Amino acid sequence: MGVGATMQSLAEILSSDSGSLVLGLAALVAMAAPFVDRYFIRRRRLSFRVLYNSKIGLSPIDLHDGENGSAQADPQLERTARLLSRMSVVVIRIHNTGGFDIAPDDFEIPLSFTFGRRIVWDARVSDATDDGLRQHVCDGLEFFTRETPQRPVEGVKLSRVRALLPKRLAGLAASEAPPEAPEWHGVRFARLSLRRKEKFKLVVVLREPDGHDGEISKEIGHHARLAAGRIKDDRKQRRFGWPVITTAIGVLLTGALLATLIVSWSRPGDTAQCATGKLAVEGSSAFVPIMASIAAEYHGQCDGAAITTRATGSVSGVRALAPVGATGKDELAVLSDGRSGEAGPDLAAKAVAVVVYSLVVNRAAGVDRLTTQQVRDIFSGRVRNWDQLRPGPPVPIGIVGRGQESGTRKTFEQKVLGGAEDRLTSDSCRRPERDPAAATTRCERGTTAEVLTEVAAVPGAIGYADVPAAKAAAARDQQVAVVQLDGHYPDVTTVDAGYRFWTVEYLYTKGVPSNGSVLKRFLDYLASPAARAELQDAGYTPCVAKDGLLDPLCTRPDS
The missing domain is CATH 2.60.40 (Immunoglobulin-like)
Structure with a gap:
């Protein structure tokens, strides 16, 4: 097929009703291939x-050069x-x-x-x-x-x-x-x-x-x-490998798709994905940051939608949604780490993403792996110093926990401790000044970011956080270390192997949102390729896959 015939065929595809879909799928496959290979197949x-x-x-032989050979041939x-x-x-x-x-x-x-x-x-x-x-x-x-x-x-x-x-x-x-x-x-x-x-x-x-x-x-x-990885010799890297070629093809197809969409968006009635109004998204302090980023992307496409986000904690968020009346039901949605026991039958839950958590320690602790039993011994006060778990100098253990409104704490208690955390005994996280006779030195902080800051500041401290936030803190501050649990590295790929500290993030609404509301359009946007990409880039696994089906982890009874 010549160049002219190829361009004519392409023009026919673009002018057809399915042109955008064909171009979108082709561009997605071409550009996603190297990323799927890098972040999923060979991460x-x-x-x-x-x-x-x-x-x-x-x-x-080099010591002799003819005429000067005898002068340079020093025996030693x-x-x-x-x-x-x-x-x-x-x-x-x-x-x-x-x-x-x-x-x-x-x-x-x-x-x-x-x-x-x-x-x-x-x-x-x-x-x-x-x-x-x-x-x-x-x-x-x-x-x-x-x-x-x-x-x-x-x-x-x-x-x-x-x-x-x-x-x-x-x-x-x-x-x-x-x-x-x-x-x-x-x-x-x-x-x-x-x-x-x-x-x-x-x-x-x-x-x-x-x-x-x-x-x-x-x-x-x-x-x-x-x-699930690749080992490469840098000397043998080709300048134009298949990832570069497929990405270039994807960029060209994306350009053609954008040109088609610009024409399409210029027609009346083609902005049905957008709505005008306001929406507040509250709840989990661990998940609100990525939700704020997705909301900002949505607002960039739909400037008539005003979406605000606020970290109030999973439990507090659901409690705030429960009494909302019919007139305001489309103006508030709340995030919960795992299914909430506070949710009544009038609240609807939408699975958003798989959230994997990690235990984190201050590097002075001198450990990089723990067993579930060791964690339970630490949080119960049976183990109060790190020298009870590893050889080396004594370092007192300070526990940095979350308040009772935290869904992260609820997941930690259910999946790891198998019971409730001990009472609050400290404000400083360094000594039990509230009760000097207490078995544990345990303080509480209101957000994930505050927990990580405290763990970095207190020698021997231990806490917990979602993996993206924990890894970011470890990369930012060398005093924070991510800990393996029962020999499993905290990652979504180790869940099936037995890693237990994870849950599903849910977005709760008061019943079913009204058609045309900002809440309804935003829920639809959460299943879009753009939102999925945001979640994946932040380190989360979207519950809605590219084929529109739920990820198996999001349907498990223990999620």
Whole structure:
């Protein structure tokens, strides 16, 4: 088909009644493909790049250059050069380039590097994001002789490799190898975890095997498999990969769609999705921020709709909606973390998104994972100091909870504690000044943001928050750490594996909204691609999928 025929066919599609739908679907598929791949199919991204791979020192041959050879051939220098002639250094940078943290359990096959026949003599970790990461990587380094992805072999730790180094050097100086010296040909990262944007460099010192002649080998291989993720070698990245091509096609189709919609919107009667009036959305302090963002996007398309948002707490929101009369029923909607026990039969609930929560601690606590029983022991007062749960210095535990109006607290009590939180004993979160004899030091804060601020400020504090807010706080303040629960990282992908601290966000209305009201149009907008994209970008899973059906998590009895 020639260019003219192609343009004619495109014009016919655009002029048809289904033109906008065809273009919209095509653009959505083209532009969503790389994002679905990145954030759903292969969400986690780990990249590496070999920065240096060359020999150490001088070749003995290079010490002679003809006429000046005798002047430069210093015996000591030549002997040193010969010692180093078969030695090489490899430097590899490893970087979490994705938008998600990578936990050890995310690796189906741990990341490892092999160096052909070259033998590993020493290794070190440098240029890590922080000292904690450097120590974590060093502790997990393993060295092995031969390995395949199907048959991993047992490795030895860095301390063993370095303990043998003096013997190797002594043997090298004496021009002989140590008797029965182990030979390691690869390095493996056991239990590697990287938060997003964290990186480090691995430096490996290698030597060619005895009997090798010729140039230094440059061979490097890698093995790894990342569940729901991708590991890439930065040296092999193509300038125009399929994500760039599909996105470009999507942009072109989107341009054609916008042109069609502009013409369509200019016709009378085509703004039925908009309404004029006011609407207040109140309730969950955890979910109000993203709802405010979606409301602002809706107002950008429908400037006659005035939507305000206010964080009052899930329970308080539902209580405020219950007495609303028929004349104001379309002017108030409330957000609740999970189904509300305060809702009567005249209130209607719409599932909006899956909300996953996380326990958070101040880094002085010295833990990054807890069991449900340990959490219950902490909140009941049976465990009052972190040294009861891990080796190290004593750090008193301060509990930062939410008030009784909080849906997040309700979810925490139901899903994790299996009962009510202890009473309020502290205002400062540092000591139980309200009751010095109390078993716990427990304070309360009114919003998720205030809980995270307090956890960052109080050494040894523990609290809870929705995962998007918790991750943002951890990225913003190094004193806040996200905690695994029962070995599961807090993420929607671990819910089916047993992660328990999650719920569904509901939007409650007083009965069914009237047709043409701002509330009705806004509820419809929450199921639109634009609103779903906002939810996903903020770290939530929309309940209404692209096909218009409810996500299975939003229909589960325990949601």
